[in-house]
Amino acid sequence: MPQNKKEGIFFTTIVCFSMVISMSAYNLLLHGQFSLSNLFGGLVPGFIVAFIFDVLVVSSPAKKIAFSLPVNKEKKIQLIIAVSSCMVLGMVFFMSMYGVFMQFGFTENFLRYYVDAFAKNLIMALPLQLLLVGPLCRMILSMSRQSNWLKETND
Structure with missing residues (x-):
C-alpha cells in the first residue's frame, strides 16, 4: 500500500488505468462492439472520469467503511481485501452509471x-x-519503491 503522497498518486493512477482499460474491453466485448479503435477511443475520457470519481468521491468513504469493518487490521491482506472491495463497489456504482449514460443517455430505461x-x-x-x-499494481509499486524514484523529497 502507498506510504506517501507521491506513491499514492502513482498507485491510484496505475490501478485506475488498469481497471478502466480492462473493464472497457469487457464491456465492449459484452455488447459486441470490441475493436481497438473503440477501446482506445473511450480510454482517455473513461480514465479521466474514473480518476476523478476515485480521488474526489469514492476513496475517502470507501477507506472509512473498510477501516470500520470487523477485520484484523494487523493482517495486511485482510485490510487490502476490505479496502479494495469497498473501492470496487464504489467505483462500479459510479462507472456503471457513466457507461450507461454514455451508451444510452438518460432514457426511460436508464434504471x-x-x-x-x-x-x-x-x-x-x-x-x-x-x-x-x-496484486500486479502492488508489485509495481514495490518495485518502484525499491528503485527509490517515488521517494518523497523536499523539493
Missing part, C-alpha cells in the same frame, strides 16, 4: 440498464481487482 450494468460490472471488477490488478 433497468444501470442495474444490469452494475451487476455485470461487479461480477467482473471484483475478482479482477482482487486477483489480478491489485
Whole structure:
C-alpha cells in the first residue's frame, strides 16, 4: 500500500488505468462492439472520469467503511481485501452509471440498464481487482519503491 503522497498518486493512477482499460474491453466485448479503435477511443475520457470519481468521491468513504469493518487490521491482506472491495463497489456504482449514460443517455430505461450494468460490472471488477490488478499494481509499486524514484523529497 502507498506510504506517501507521491506513491499514492502513482498507485491510484496505475490501478485506475488498469481497471478502466480492462473493464472497457469487457464491456465492449459484452455488447459486441470490441475493436481497438473503440477501446482506445473511450480510454482517455473513461480514465479521466474514473480518476476523478476515485480521488474526489469514492476513496475517502470507501477507506472509512473498510477501516470500520470487523477485520484484523494487523493482517495486511485482510485490510487490502476490505479496502479494495469497498473501492470496487464504489467505483462500479459510479462507472456503471457513466457507461450507461454514455451508451444510452438518460432514457426511460436508464434504471433497468444501470442495474444490469452494475451487476455485470461487479461480477467482473471484483475478482479482477482482487486477483489480478491489485496484486500486479502492488508489485509495481514495490518495485518502484525499491528503485527509490517515488521517494518523497523536499523539493
